[in-house]
Amino acid sequence: MADAPKIEVSRRGFLKGAGVTAASTVIESAKAFGREANSALQSVPTVGPGPLPIKLHINGEEHIVTVEPRYTLAETLRDNLGLTGTKVVCDRGSCSACTVWIDKVPALACMTLSVDAVGREITTIEGLSHGDTMHPVQAAFVKHDAMQCGFCTPGMVMSCAALLERNPNPSLADVKHAVSGNLCRCGTYPKVFAATLDVAQHRVASGLVTLSAGREA
Amino acid sequence: MAPETATLEGQQVAATPAKQPTRTDNFVFGIPQDGLQTKQREVPLDEPPPLPPNSELTYIGKPTQRYDGPAKATGKGKYTADVQLPGMLYARMVDATIPHGHIMSIDTSAAEKLPGVRAVYVIEHVYGVAELRNPKLDGPSRYPTIRYAGQPIAGVAATTQQIADDAAKLVKVRYDAKPFVVDRTEARATDAPAVFPGPADEAGSAGGGGGPADVPQKGNVHGPERRKRGDTAKGFAEADVLVESEYFTQVQTHSALETHGFVVDWKPDEVTVYASTQGTSSVRSEFADVFKLPKSKIRVITEYMGGGFGAKFGAGNEGVVAANLSRKANAPVKLMLDRRQEHIVSNRPDSHQMLKIGAKSDGTLTAIQLTSYGTAGVGTGAGTAGPATNMYKCPNLLTDEYDVFTNAGPGAAFRAPGHPQGCFAFEQTIDELAVKLNMDPLALREKIDESPARKVERQLILERTNWRNRKSAGSDPGPIKHGMGIAQSVWYRFVNMDSSCEVRVLRDGSVELMSAVQDLGGGTKTILAQIVGEEFGMAPANVVIRIGDTRYPIGPDSGGSVTAGSITPAVRDAAYQAKGKLFAAVAPALGTTADNLATQNGRVVFKNDPSKSYSLRQVTAKLPTDEISARATRVAEYSKDRLTYGGVDFVELAVDTETGRIHVEKVFGAHDCGRPINPTGVISQINGGMLQGISYALFEQRIMDDKSGYMLNANLENYKILGAREVPEIEVALIENYIAMSSTDAAGIGESAGIITLAAAIGNAFYNATGVRMRRIPMTPANVLAGLGKVQREVMA
Numbered sequence A: 001m002a003d004a005p006k007i008e009v010s011r012r013g014f015l016k017g018a019g020v021t022a023a024s025t026v027i028e029s030a031k032a033f034g035r036e037a038n039s040a041l042q043s044v045p046t047v048g049p050g051p052l053p054i055k056l057h058i059n060g061e062e063h064i065v066t067v068e069p070r071y072t073l074a075e076t077l078r079d080n081l082g083l084t085g086t087k088v089v090c091d092r093g094s095c096s097a098c099t100v101w102i103d104k105v106p107a108l109a110c111m112t113l114s115v116d117a118v119g120r121e122i123t124t125i126e127g128l129s130h131g132d133t134m135h136p137v138q139a140a141f142v143k144h145d146a147m148q149c150g151f152c153t154p155g156m157v158m159s160c161a162a163l164l165e166r167n168p169n170p171s172l173a174d175v176k177h178a179v180s181g182n183l184c185r186c187g188t189y190p191k192v193f194a195a196t197l198d199v200a201q202h203r204v205a206s207g208l209v210t211l212s213a214g215r216e217a
Numbered sequence B: 001m002a003p004e005t006a007t008l009e010g011q012q013v014a015a016t017p018a019k020q021p022t023r024t025d026n027f028v029f030g031i032p033q034d035g036l037q038t039k040q041r042e043v044p045l046d047e048p049p050p051l052p053p054n055s056e057l058t059y060i061g062k063p064t065q066r067y068d069g070p071a072k073a074t075g076k077g078k079y080t081a082d083v084q085l086p087g088m089l090y091a092r093m094v095d096a097t098i099p100h101g102h103i104m105s106i107d108t109s110a111a112e113k114l115p116g117v118r119a120v121y122v123i124e125h126v127y128g129v130a131e132l133r134n135p136k137l138d139g140p141s142r143y144p145t146i147r148y149a150g151q152p153i154a155g156v157a158a159t160t161q162q163i164a165d166d167a168a169k170l171v172k173v174r175y176d177a178k179p180f181v182v183d184r185t186e187a188r189a190t191d192a193p194a195v196f197p198g199p200a201d202e203a204g205s206a207g208g209g210g211g212p213a214d215v216p217q218k219g220n221v222h223g224p225e226r227r228k229r230g231d232t233a234k235g236f237a238e239a240d241v242l243v244e245s246e247y248f249t250q251v252q253t254h255s256a257l258e259t260h261g262f263v264v265d266w267k268p269d270e271v272t273v274y275a276s277t278q279g280t281s282s283v284r285s286e287f288a289d290v291f292k293l294p295k296s297k298i299r300v301i302t303e304y305m306g307g308g309f310g311a312k313f314g315a316g317n318e319g320v321v322a323a324n325l326s327r328k329a330n331a332p333v334k335l336m337l338d339r340r341q342e343h344i345v346s347n348r349p350d351s352h353q354m355l356k357i358g359a360k361s362d363g364t365l366t367a368i369q370l371t372s373y374g375t376a377g378v379g380t381g382a383g384t385a386g387p388a389t390n391m392y393k394c395p396n397l398l399t400d401e402y403d404v405f406t407n408a409g410p411g412a413a414f415r416a417p418g419h420p421q422g423c424f425a426f427e428q429t430i431d432e433l434a435v436k437l438n439m440d441p442l443a444l445r446e447k448i449d450e451s452p453a454r455k456v457e458r459q460l461i462l463e464r465t466n467w468r469n470r471k472s473a474g475s476d477p478g479p480i481k482h483g484m485g486i487a488q489s490v491w492y493r494f495v496n497m498d499s500s501c502e503v504r505v506l507r508d509g510s511v512e513l514m515s516a517v518q519d520l521g522g523g524t525k526t527i528l529a530q531i532v533g534e535e536f537g538m539a540p541a542n543v544v545i546r547i548g549d550t551r552y553p554i555g556p557d558s559g560g561s562v563t564a565g566s567i568t569p570a571v572r573d574a575a576y577q578a579k580g581k582l583f584a585a586v587a588p589a590l591g592t593t594a595d596n597l598a599t600q601n602g603r604v605v606f607k608n609d610p611s612k613s614y615s616l617r618q619v620t621a622k623l624p625t626d627e628i629s630a631r632a633t634r635v636a637e638y639s640k641d642r643l644t645y646g647g648v649d650f651v652e653l654a655v656d657t658e659t660g661r662i663h664v665e666k667v668f669g670a671h672d673c674g675r676p677i678n679p680t681g682v683i684s685q686i687n688g689g690m691l692q693g694i695s696y697a698l699f700e701q702r703i704m705d706d707k708s709g710y711m712l713n714a715n716l717e718n719y720k721i722l723g724a725r726e727v728p729e730i731e732v733a734l735i736e737n738y739i740a741m742s743s744t745d746a747a748g749i750g751e752s753a754g755i756i757t758l759a760a761a762i763g764n765a766f767y768n769a770t771g772v773r774m775r776r777i778p779m780t781p782a783n784v785l786a787g788l789g790k791v792q793r794e795v796m797a
């Protein structure tokens, strides 16, 4: 982080330096948008606080959407793009209901600015299933009844599916750790654990994964 | 909430009208473990025949996949928070920044001028709180008196949520602040600031909550509501042993993940309301009342809802504000509370309970006396006497329940209102009695409990847990001490007669069910599909279930565990009648008579010649019209017996006496709920009740700041709710309990699912582990260390 002091500005100030004229250019790469902000800081016109068009890669598709720099990814997904499977519960990073993947890593959409997601690969709950074919974790959630009201379920599924991507053979403790940030008021946890372990066991049993990956906990 | 005094709105148990023609049927009755019996009942002539036990049925009673599981797992289910309509505006509620006082002025001009703002509405009346018996005492004002920080004041609607949020901050409210009180004990003092300038009462909601109106009020103390049976003085005089105890419980907020909220689309010919509600009917009724509209012009839709737990009935202030904004802006408006507001909108009241129990040396109870004080903030309904009144046989009882007003958000019905608090005190006091009598706590309950279901449940505890290996209290030598405890629950059979539905059979073989009843996550859609499926011999997943819309026949509000017991008989009746109409319509074409047709293993067969069988589709193809349908409404209970449900829950835990941390290791629960329709869903609900109970016992606590009157932890990081790492091993035994009360014998499980018992069971296990009685929840490390005498002062008042 050698250059850390140089970008020590407020988020909005940082955005101001991105070097794009609002509403005239679609911001479509991370590079264009601030990751070379150092030089831009000195001379370029302001972005925001008004709306600007950005390009997001979501579930394998490109979306151009006009948002204010302050919009969170959760807001853009839900309000601008109608991808309402991602839920907002606390809107401040304490419940994981809004979990999506950014570049395959679970991230909180309520704590991510939409503009920061430019140039990244975003996966939402809608991107996990294909037509009527559910992701194995989704199918296991249904099989094990790992849901009641279902409001936490998309976030739980995203956390559990990501766990299995990075650790195909997790222990119960690993699953608990993976969803330790996901709050469920209806108390579906035991069945969430069972569903996730079931997918792993099934994959191992059917030779879909090899057991080179170690357990996490 | 004794059964005899329970008057949950709209939940009558009507007697069978005398003149209706009836027949006598033989019903399966009792609990399989006790040997099933037969019960004769008079039933209306057009009722379907009695169902056999679950073991003889195809779909009912079988573990069944949640009907809308895929929609929930894939994120496709649309909740109220997800609704998007063309031209829809987003709204934000403006709420009070002082806990008590009068509003001098409200300046909305800056908010109105903000580009994108389309409407501002200032509240004229606050709903869901106690109301003065004499409203004039508040003095003349254009605005409602502020009695708690967070009280709704106005709403702002704009083209985006962000603009609405900005605009809400621009609404300027000037207050004349008054002294306030947020602490229950301080509020009882004679010189405490008066929350209301005179007596005030709150009516109950469809989910319970609210309290009695015809009781005295002195200062902030409203009550007592007194219940009396026999003569307690005489009972205590007859006792060989007396136990006196004192217990405290905290305020718990509902914290549903989907906040309270509405989308209202106000049009002159129809007002459409998307509501995160437990009662589409209750929303329609309150909208009709508030806006003086005929119910026929209001449509309420709740396809998916993200949790209610008792707090989501009626229009609420959010609904009223959203509707006014929609009317003003001439556009649909979405108004969801934010997370801070969600913590303030509703809660389970706290309690301070004093109990006295007298018993003979063999355990026989001679008298029970309970006095309770609790605060439901600016509401009422903090009574806790249910378990003490209704669990055990005792001839002499006296209970006095007081509500204490404080300047805090209103209490509301919350999963088994009053019972977790009551059980925490009562079931621990019963254990204290067992200690004094030198009896095993299970054996004492065996002596005093008349419930046949709980008898079986206690037996299951003995057979399937480690109970028999319990050590004596506090006998572990090291700092980490293990213990086991049990507690029992009681809940009541309420039935809502406003339970109707329609079943349609179409010529292509499809079958559709429609009712306005909603599914909060308990799995209502699934059990309705099983019941229709059983009647038609078709897989539940193939029945089309359409619910949560008041355009369909009226459904019961889901409060007090009424849903399954109320709506399923209507559904079975409608399905049975639709099937009868189908058979009558197609019999001629099949060359037989209707009474010779039956469904069997998914096919329609000739009773007199089982070799003749057809698929449902082959049969419906012969319908002379494209559709036949039958509509049914809940018929009265088959008997006037007042029934209760319950459960016995067992907890094994470890207490670290050095850090004060409690680790719940294992929970085993044995529960009954009439005839279980979908054991999978019932067990999910019991898991949930148990986990909510552990969360209540160990973590959750609303913290009020007595300097500002604010809730300090109105968020999900400081208001601690149980998470994945605190989940113990859970095992559930579900018993069948045939009651011969309706055409399905179904009953709800939401209330008796473990939320009632867990705090008490943990308290009893804590005693077994340490030899010390925890008289206070939440059992946080600080409170545990205080309870163990390791720190000076208890942290919580």
Ligand code: FES
Pocket: A087, A088, A089, A090, A091, A092, A093, A094, A095, A096, A097, A098, A099, A108, A109, A110, A111
């Ligand atoms: S909504 Fe994003 S963490 Fe709670």
Ligand code: FES
Pocket: A147, A148, A149, A150, A151, A152, A153, A183, A184, A185, A186, A187, A188, B257, B306, B307, B521
């Ligand atoms: S299923 Fe309701 S919050 Fe998890």
